[in-house]
Amino acid sequence: MNEYSLTNLRELEAEAIHIIREVAAEFENPVMLYSIGKDSSVMVRLAEKAFYPGKVPFPLMHIDSKWKFKEMIDFREKYAKEKGWDLIVHHNKEGFESGVGPFSHGSKVHTDLMKTQALLAGLDKYKFDAAFGGARRDEEKSRAKERIFSFRDKFHQWDPKNQRPELWNIYNARVQKGESIRVFPISNWTELDIWQYIRLENIPIVPLYFAKERPVVDMDGSLIMVDDERMPKELRDKAEMRKVRFRTLGCYPLTGAIESDAETIEEIVEEMMTVTVSERTTRVIDFDQEASMEQKKREGYF
Amino acid sequence: MTDKKLNIQDFLNQDQKKDLLRLLTAGSVDDGKSTLIGRLMFDSKMLYEDQLEALQRDSKRVGHAGEDIDYALLLDGLKAEREQGITIDVAYRYFSTAKRKFIIADTPGHEQYTRNMVTGASTANLAIILIDARYGVITQTKRHTFLVSLLGIKHVVVAINKMDLVDFSQQTFDNIRSDYESFVAQLDIPDINFIPISALKGDNVVEPSKNMDWYHGNCMLEFLETIHISSDRNFTDLRYPVQYVLRPDIKFRGFSTSVASGIISKGDEVMVLPSLKKSKVKSIVTYDKELDYAFPPQSVTVTLEDEIDISRGDMLVHPDNLPRIERQFEAMLVWMDETQMNLSTQFYIKHANNSAKARIDQIKYKVDVNTLEKSNNENFNLNEIGRVVITTTKPMFFDPYKKNRQTGSFILIDPVSHNTCAVGMIIDRLSSKNLPSRITDVDKENIAMGKSLIQSGERQEKLNQKGETIWITGLHGSGKNELAFSLEKKLFENGATAVLLDGSSVRFGINRELDYSPADRAENLRRVAHICKLLNDQGIITICSFISRNDSLRKQIAEIIGKERFHMFYMNAPLEYCKNNKPELYDLVEQGKAKNLPGVDLEYEKPTNAKMEFKPEENESNIDKILDYLAVNKVFPTK
Numbered sequence A: 001m002n003e004y005s006l007t008n009l010r011e012l013e014a015e016a017i018h019i020i021r022e023v024a025a026e027f028e029n030p031v032m033l034y035s036i037g038k039d040s041s042v043m044v045r046l047a048e049k050a051f052y053p054g055k056v057p058f059p060l061m062h063i064d065s066k067w068k069f070k071e072m073i074d075f076r077e078k079y080a081k082e083k084g085w086d087l088i089v090h091h092n093k094e095g096f097e098s099g100v101g102p103f104s105h106g107s108k109v110h111t112d113l114m115k116t117q118a119l120l121a122g123l124d125k126y127k128f129d130a131a132f133g134g135a136r137r138d139e140e141k142s143r144a145k146e147r148i149f150s151f152r153d154k155f156h157q158w159d160p161k162n163q164r165p166e167l168w169n170i171y172n173a174r175v176q177k178g179e180s181i182r183v184f185p186i187s188n189w190t191e192l193d194i195w196q197y198i199r200l201e202n203i204p205i206v207p208l209y210f211a212k213e214r215p216v217v218d219m220d221g222s223l224i225m226v227d228d229e230r231m232p233k234e235l236r237d238k239a240e241m242r243k244v245r246f247r248t249l250g251c252y253p254l255t256g257a258i259e260s261d262a263e264t265i266e267e268i269v270e271e272m273m274t275v276t277v278s279e280r281t282t283r284v285i286d287f288d289q290e291a292s293m294e295q296k297k298r299e300g301y302f
Numbered sequence B: 001m002t003d004k005k006l007n008i009q010d011f012l013n014q015d016q017k018k019d020l021l022r023l024l025t026a027g028s029v030d031d032g033k034s035t036l037i038g039r040l041m042f043d044s045k046m047l048y049e050d051q052l053e054a055l056q057r058d059s060k061r062v063g064h065a066g067e068d069i070d071y072a073l074l075l076d077g078l079k080a081e082r083e084q085g086i087t088i089d090v091a092y093r094y095f096s097t098a099k100r101k102f103i104i105a106d107t108p109g110h111e112q113y114t115r116n117m118v119t120g121a122s123t124a125n126l127a128i129i130l131i132d133a134r135y136g137v138i139t140q141t142k143r144h145t146f147l148v149s150l151l152g153i154k155h156v157v158v159a160i161n162k163m164d165l166v167d168f169s170q171q172t173f174d175n176i177r178s179d180y181e182s183f184v185a186q187l188d189i190p191d192i193n194f195i196p197i198s199a200l201k202g203d204n205v206v207e208p209s210k211n212m213d214w215y216h217g218n219c220m221l222e223f224l225e226t227i228h229i230s231s232d233r234n235f236t237d238l239r240y241p242v243q244y245v246l247r248p249d250i251k252f253r254g255f256s257t258s259v260a261s262g263i264i265s266k267g268d269e270v271m272v273l274p275s276l277k278k279s280k281v282k283s284i285v286t287y288d289k290e291l292d293y294a295f296p297p298q299s300v301t302v303t304l305e306d307e308i309d310i311s312r313g314d315m316l317v318h319p320d321n322l323p324r325i326e327r328q329f330e331a332m333l334v335w336m337d338e339t340q341m342n343l344s345t346q347f348y349i350k351h352a353n354n355s356a357k358a359r360i361d362q363i364k365y366k367v368d369v370n371t372l373e374k375s376n377n378e379n380f381n382l383n384e385i386g387r388v389v390i391t392t393t394k395p396m397f398f399d400p401y402k403k404n405r406q407t408g409s410f411i412l413i414d415p416v417s418h419n420t421c422a423v424g425m426i427i428d429r430l431s432s433k434n435l436p437s438r439i440t441d442v443d444k445e446n447i448a449m450g451k452s453l454i455q456s457g458e459r460q461e462k463l464n465q466k467g468e469t470i471w472i473t474g475l476h477g478s479g480k481n482e483l484a485f486s487l488e489k490k491l492f493e494n495g496a497t498a499v500l501l502d503g504s505s506v507r508f509g510i511n512r513e514l515d516y517s518p519a520d521r522a523e524n525l526r527r528v529a530h531i532c533k534l535l536n537d538q539g540i541i542t543i544c545s546f547i548s549r550n551d552s553l554r555k556q557i558a559e560i561i562g563k564e565r566f567h568m569f570y571m572n573a574p575l576e577y578c579k580n581n582k583p584e585l586y587d588l589v590e591q592g593k594a595k596n597l598p599g600v601d602l603e604y605e606k607p608t609n610a611k612m613e614f615k616p617e618e619n620e621s622n623i624d625k626i627l628d629y630l631a632v633n634k635v636f637p638t639k
Helices: A008-026 A038-051 A070-083 A093-097 A102-126 A141-145 A191-201 A265-274 A292-299 B002-015 B033-043 B049-062 B071-075 B079-084 B111-121 B139-150 B170-184 B220-226 B456-463 B480-493 B503-508 B518-537 B551-561 B575-581 B583-590 B616-632
Strands: A030-033 A060-063 A087-090 A130-132 A149-152 A180-183 A212-219 A222-225 A240-245 B019-026 B091-096 B100-106 B126-132 B155-161 B191-196 B244-246 B254-258 B269-273 B278-285 B299-304 B315-317 B324-335 B347-351 B354-367 B385-398 B409-413 B420-426 B469-473 B498-502 B541-545 B566-571 B612-614
Touching: A008 A038, A008 A130, A008 A180, A008 A191, A008 B019, A008 B244, A008 B254, A008 B299, A030 A038, A030 A102, A038 A191, A060 A102, A070 A087, A087 A102, A093 A102, A141 B091, A191 A265, A191 B002, A222 A240, A265 B002, B019 B033, B019 B111, B019 B139, B033 B091, B033 B100, B033 B126, B033 B220, B100 B111, B100 B220, B111 B139, B111 B324, B126 B139, B139 B170, B155 B170, B155 B220, B170 B191, B191 B220, B324 B354, B347 B385, B354 B518, B385 B420, B469 B480, B469 B551, B480 B498, B480 B541, B480 B616, B498 B503, B498 B518, B503 B518, B518 B541, B518 B551, B551 B566, B566 B616, B575 B583, B612 B616
Parallel strands: A030 A060, A030 A130, A060 A087, A130 A180, B019 B100, B019 B126, B126 B155, B155 B191, B469 B541, B469 B566, B498 B541, B566 B612
Antiparallel strands: A149 A180, A212 A222, A212 A240, B091 B100, B244 B254, B254 B299, B269 B278, B269 B315, B278 B299, B324 B385, B324 B420, B347 B354, B347 B409, B354 B385, B409 B420
């Protein structure tokens, strides 16, 4: 390493900042989708870096399925206030009022109505022409082929066979009215990069990532935490306290915990290096159907 | 427990100091490329066990590797492709060893996907080219190597794979090596290395082979971990292409970008392009701290001592080291679109955070990627490569790609579909004597627009007409001229002021150097459209009779003139009628003495949005219809 070389992390950081600024420069009405997860937290920090000493010139939007962990919502409210983010919280009002949820409707219907459809409605409502997402290419096979600027048609659909070529760091930002781009500034980061960066930058994350005694129910092999009374009583009655943490965060009934003793980032990384299940397998939704994430992406879900 | 914690701390501290190597793998479906990548990732222990389990499950269903694990399945992400058994796009893979992190751009080898390989190569520092030891250097090897050289990758590793199938023979290896070396001599790749491997069996991939003691070099992984790449960047020529102007409040005005090349330091004297104004770097701001200097590819924000007007696309440079500042350049172009190149299109060009419109003025030659032979051709199809001359609507600040990947690369975007239809690498400056004669060097930015003291409403009032354009399209000999001239006469008799423009009137004088190639036909119409615009601005009606052979041209004309004052009519005559009506030109084309005649050897697209369609034999009523149309639309008379 000489004085003019960057470490892996700083190179990825520079790339992400370049991408974020490019979107701010090229689009009229961008938004950053904020999931409250660790990748989102990293992405928001990168946006803050991109425009320092100014403020981030676009809003954050959280698609609230109304089934997120309580701690996630507390975290969101705390930091939105503290950091002065321009935060939009959007949810599927009709779905919520008619009581859609994973216990009653199953993960497929719930995810479609409360996540995918809510997201699309949110994007349409505010007429966003670009939306940042925190997806990484190493998470899942179909993402490995997605562009950083990922073109979506009027119906927000992704066509894997018809992606725009993307060369160097020149991004094609041209869209017709109604079309949009999903932008993935941390495409090239791995899970380890994310943890390293959180550690290096002291980025706050939701405490659910760290191991703690929590009430969980074993549902077909997934450890589901009892987060509120909406979990059917017969399930709640089976709950037991176990020391667990979450590798990803989402709707609590769809997000399995893993048993763990990792209470610090270092311990998480250590565990990760030896763990036997990769990240997304704790998300129940991926197992619903063959190549299900690719299917969801075509429909407009990230 | 304390020991363990210390260890993980050490691990993380070391991990965060690793650098990043971006590499490209090129090879055909059967070369074992995916197997090599799978093994690099698997044997360096970065595969999670459940991915492995899924892999074993999939292997049984659609695998091609018999009882062994099919590493290729791990990499082929999308459903449809898995069934076809081929990778069809660029897939990015990540792995890390104790020494380095790696991003692999995995691109397919078969012919129709040059596009993907070029994409993967654009960000890579190094390329692994796979050769099947049984077949040696084949056409595809040459194609991959050419593309690697075209995209300016400086380091190549030729992995001669499947050595197990040739009895690990040194002779085979040496033969392939010398074949490759003699072929690559004509290309421009500074660093080439050869490694004999068996990806399937693991020889010389992560562990040195026990079967090839005649080979004394590094195994693949060791080679990738140790190759020196940080000096590949250009640290000499400062190019700071402003990406974003940061103005959070009145006090702070910063210019943000990722440093493209060179070093920018606090206190440096810098010049702003295109204004040529000079100032000094006051500070280099980042979220973490102010820096004394910044280098590529850092993303920073610079403030200057003086208040200078700077916007996105402008460039900061050192005054003694300027890029080329021009509106024309030559480039190697790769056509990326399913749709054939259309020379009359005005593209958007994106280059170093700068955007403009651009036209391809000339195709110098096309290169056959298989034979490297050059040929002349009018057009580019998907995956074709060649050397072109490009003219932009405003000056660009560029360097040859060879010297500077960042300021030597650009993309072209189709104005209608918005697809990235071509990508280019700038070669070197086009000397002005080679310029096509029609290109003038006037810098548009320096023309101050005069402002008339007469309002358009006043002109309309006085002339009792709106300055608008009646455009008649149709084949040569279709009778559009007859219609145009009769219409001109009728309007004159009724008291209107109209000017008629047709092919002969403009080609005789103002456009006399233009020929009938598609590019010159487009230029001819562009000028006519500007004449119409000038006349219409003065309140004068223009009647234009031009073949104007396709919608894309017509759309550009409408845009120049102004869509709201462009009225297009279509003279729809059968080709046979046209040939009888004006046989001379058609005969010449038939005899091979002339070419590029729309309707014969050049396509004529019927307009999709003409206001009215006419038959030539109904000349009288056609004129009445147009007069009615003009009256209804209050073009003439206005009252």
